[in-house]
Amino acid sequence: MAVKVQIPAPLRPFTGSHSTVEVDGRDVGEVLENLVAAHPQLRPQLFQPDGHIRSFVNVYLNDEDIRYTGRGQTPVQPTDTLTIVPSVAGGSAARCCC
């Protein structure tokens, strides 16, 4: 069963410039694993070396952040869309770094 995965612009060099890819899987974890298996350069962008999703990477199953829906075990349906969105934060309360 394939679901659509929406790829943010900076990661498209790793998906052959595709903004949306279809990936098989029964749950979110399987979809993400199959996604990085098909596009290996995505793995370090999405996952830490220990296999956990990087802290600034948010993954939504339709409108739900998977952190709040059972993480990787959340089942998926063929009509679902998985969207990868970075968490964005910052601020001036520190010295300039660069």
Place this chain on the structure above:
Amino acid sequence: MSLILPRAALEAIRSHGERDYPNECCGLLLGSADGGAAREVREAQPLRNANTASPRNRFDFDPAEHLAAQRAARERELEVIGFYHSHPDHPARPTQFDLDHAAWPGYSYVIVSIRQGKAGEANSFELAEDRSRFLDEEIEIR
């Protein structure tokens, strides 16, 4: 990489920074990135600073608002190609905190300095491939 920024978008960023002063403002850079030598902004979209604990020197995107904005942009065949935020009474340079909270390389990060409520310089940066630092990015105003 350089950033092509329409004057209207730059003015929108500066106005947003002045409007939200003394708090930090934040938003999206929407446009196109075709893999060429430049990212081209079509418009700047303000988002709410969701940081309620320390909004004068921190900003957070509201995740749901960010998701909705990214989707709406796609429906208009625009892409999120970067982000902007203000530094109230602080230089338009990234801080260690900005670096620690950066997303992937490949986005433009525009920072505008707001001094005593008036917009000052604006600079753009991109994250080094190894995420170790920000690199200066040339802004081409059109």
